[in-house]
Amino acid sequence: MHSAHTIPTGRIEAFSDGIIAIIITVMVFDLKLQEIPTGKTVWNELAQLLPKFISYVVSFLMLAIMWINHHQLFHQIKHTDRQLLWLSIHLLFWMSLIPFGTNFVGVNYKLYQASFFYGVIFLMCAWSFTLLREYVIRKDLLYEHISKQAHWRIRNKNRLAMAIYGTAVVLSLVSVYFSFALFLVVPGMYFIPERIIHNKN
Amino acid sequence: MHSAHTIPTGRIEAFSDGIIAIIITVMVFDLKLQEIPTGKTVWNELAQLLPKFISYVVSFLMLAIMWINHHQLFHQIKHTDRQLLWLSIHLLFWMSLIPFGTNFVGVNYKLYQASFFYGVIFLMCAWSFTLLREYVIRKDLLYEHISKQAHWRIRNKNRLAMAIYGTAVVLSLVSVYFSFALFLVVPGMYFIPERIIHNKN
């Protein structure tokens, strides 16, 4: 009975993995020389790729972190339900816009509009993650032995990330370099502490 | 023995997830600034993206709804057979045309041909779903404890969706805005009631 009554997490995980994997590789497709290069033009062509490459690296890193967090969260969920599916799809929607933001920053990083939208997209991703995590905790979808405290703590970290992205969005109107600096804070923030929490449960 | 005699649903689910995931992200690839923007042209460039973005959101929503329904349906199927594979592939074919329709509406939404084809594609998707569901019910592929009534009711809702899309297709010849309005009715329609039915079984 169970098998048909509750929805296992397997398929939403596979679907999310698929979309995240494709988002990453769609961005790679933009890392391409625009003109057929000659000995004279090749360095110039490559130089034009540099901002695209840097924005790709940052987005790749952010997507990898999101994937790991998604991985960890769903790994601790007993089963999913209709609402959780929609919250995951809501997250995937904002993640699916990352290639747009990455391309925008890559083609002309000097425009404040680029870092503005880039920041907004990541802000919405962090927000979607917060909604997803809060729902999972409140709806008691976590395995009994998983400490809810740990997840509330991650939720608070997500909120901090949201605050940083929000600041980056506003600062992009002052100087894009401020917001670029802030974009690098979040990966660093998630790179280390996660592990501690993971050891906890 | 069983393992080799009947075909489990796992692989068709994975295959469908893969295709749906890629369809979604292929559309994202169209959300791109056509020219390298400057401070002068950037707002104009972004304005040109707006219809593309809106058609992306609608298609994303429709694809998410289809994915959830596909997810729910196959989750209640005991095993698949050759014909069900073909009915699923038939559905995937029409879904695979959604990026074309989305791009068409996005590049020039004022053309009635755009909303015409956009509507036809969704009409065929709804039709494929109806065929799939009817086959599953008739061939007794549902788990015994799943109420067929619930699935007949969804089938009827699919038919209603087909009628709405059909009207949208015809109305596109009168005014594209009529059909756009109707395109939004179906997501709304599927957004809520599903849940009730899902609770039933």
Place this chain on the structure above:
Amino acid sequence: MHSAHTIPTGRIEAFSDGIIAIIITVMVFDLKLQEIPTGKTVWNELAQLLPKFISYVVSFLMLAIMWINHHQLFHQIKHTDRQLLWLSIHLLFWMSLIPFGTNFVGVNYKLYQASFFYGVIFLMCAWSFTLLREYVIRKDLLYEHISKQAHWRIRNKNRLAMAIYGTAVVLSLVSVYFSFALFLVVPGMYFIPERIIHNKN
């Protein structure tokens, strides 16, 4: 122990599904209006898409048939080995060229080179399938209760398909329409009889 000594078929199936799913959707990406259409140019634009669309439908159908056969074959395999992995990758390589052939036929179907290469690609796919199936039968990788006769019969049908594709390749030098006609024979050929064989085992 077993789990680490023999290689289960799961991952090669998933990998193949992924590649086939992406091949299909990569082709969809070519179904796109080249210019931003206006009321005057839109029908003309759509007319130019027609050959692309037809070649897409044929390739989609062929890929679906290959996927179903791959699905059925691996479903009856006990476990895989290094050589089977390479034979599968060899098959995936030729399948991965289908979007190139489809695009070539789509952009200018009148050129005999287009149908020539299109045919060669499908010829190599059919050949790879034959190699794969022969290896599986010879190496006794099928479940004991699966009739090898059935698989030898499919192998022979693959050979027939190869002969048809070979003829289509040669005839493309005489008239592309001859080879187009032959390209439609194979799907028809695989559409029905498979089922009988499938019932057998």
Place this chain on the structure above:
Amino acid sequence: MHSAHTIPTGRIEAFSDGIIAIIITVMVFDLKLQEIPTGKTVWNELAQLLPKFISYVVSFLMLAIMWINHHQLFHQIKHTDRQLLWLSIHLLFWMSLIPFGTNFVGVNYKLYQASFFYGVIFLMCAWSFTLLREYVIRKDLLYEHISKQAHWRIRNKNRLAMAIYGTAVVLSLVSVYFSFALFLVVPGMYFIPERIIHNKN
């Protein structure tokens, strides 16, 4: 308990498969005629595709080998952990740049910069593999009955591959043909010996 305490390898395998599958097919998307060919221009168009095709074949082969090694390695791993996830993502990052290198070599193989970056990308991939394998051996993540010696031997082969790629990178400054020759050495190197090691465990 176990299910939620240690991270199974399933999802990182699926995620890697997804990315590798997409990387391969993204490259196929570059195998496309640039202009709509006519009877006069078609051979010329195809000739221009030849270097792209050759670089595609080499990259496809390298990716297939990496996939098989990844497949084999994770198949012998008991469970994964946070650090292993990051080492896998690090590998996937370098693999994700292969389409860029392949496109670069394909559009103008005569430029030393092309083979230089192509080589650097593969060098980093081999390095990532070495890190991954060393971590797995040191952290005792292999099933007890798997011979660590075998994996140390593969690690050493990876180092040899790194040396070859490093030489190819340097030689590209002298002549691109030297480095092309070396690029073919590694696939050959991995094609055969792997099997022996695989039989061992």
